Amino acid sequence: MDNQQTADLWGTAGAQLRLQVSEAIWNMYFAGVTQLSRSEQRIVLGVPDAVVKEKIEERFLGLLRSVLSESSGKPMEVVLDVSHAPAVEVSPDRQPEFGMSSADSGTFEANPTGSALNATSSGGGGSLPDNVVDLTTYRPQPEQSE
Numbered sequence: 001m002d003n004q005q006t007a008d009l010w011g012t013a014g015a016q017l018r019l020q021v022s023e024a025i026w027n028m029y030f031a032g033v034t035q036l037s038r039s040e041q042r043i044v045l046g047v048p049d050a051v052v053k054e055k056i057e058e059r060f061l062g063l064l065r066s067v068l069s070e071s072s073g074k075p076m077e078v079v080l081d082v083s084h085a086p087a088v089e090v091s092p093d094r095q096p097e098f099g100m101s102s103a104d105s106g107t108f109e110a111n112p113t114g115s116a117l118n119a120t121s122s123g124g125g126g127s128l129p130d131n132v133v134d135l136t137t138y139r140p141q142p143e144q145s146e
Helices: 003-020 023-030 050-072
Strands: 034-038 042-046 077-081 106-110 117-121
Touching: 003 023, 003 034, 003 042, 003 050, 023 050, 050 077
Parallel strands: 042 077
Antiparallel strands: 034 042, 106 117
16 A cells, blocks of 8 residues: 555545535534544544544444545554644733633633533623623523413
8 A cells, every 4th residue: 555545544534424424513523633643454543632532432433434444445443542632721921812801811620520611710800791691600590380
């Protein structure tokens, strides 16, 4: 097998896979996938994070194997690797984004339960804009029966 075929397996298989899944699925799970290495019967694909890896393994691994095997002409073992994902580092002098003022910038850390985010603002007010609901304190109102 020549180097061109080896290098292009994910490109070829990915193009075929993209035709078989919705645009939303492609963008959510496969757009960030890269080919890290390949041997005759094994391909290592880099995925952006552990959540994407888990979802691909749970929902799409059979389809992914099938498309890769079809593109290579032989059964392929698929390994998903998140260790290559770059760490995201935010420096204190980072420019505010999405219309935030410097008073709105802050740090965000995972809740120990992993179920929500806690935000600590470096700004003074600490209140949210009117169009934002604080889900950590939101309680839906019971339906009124007539």
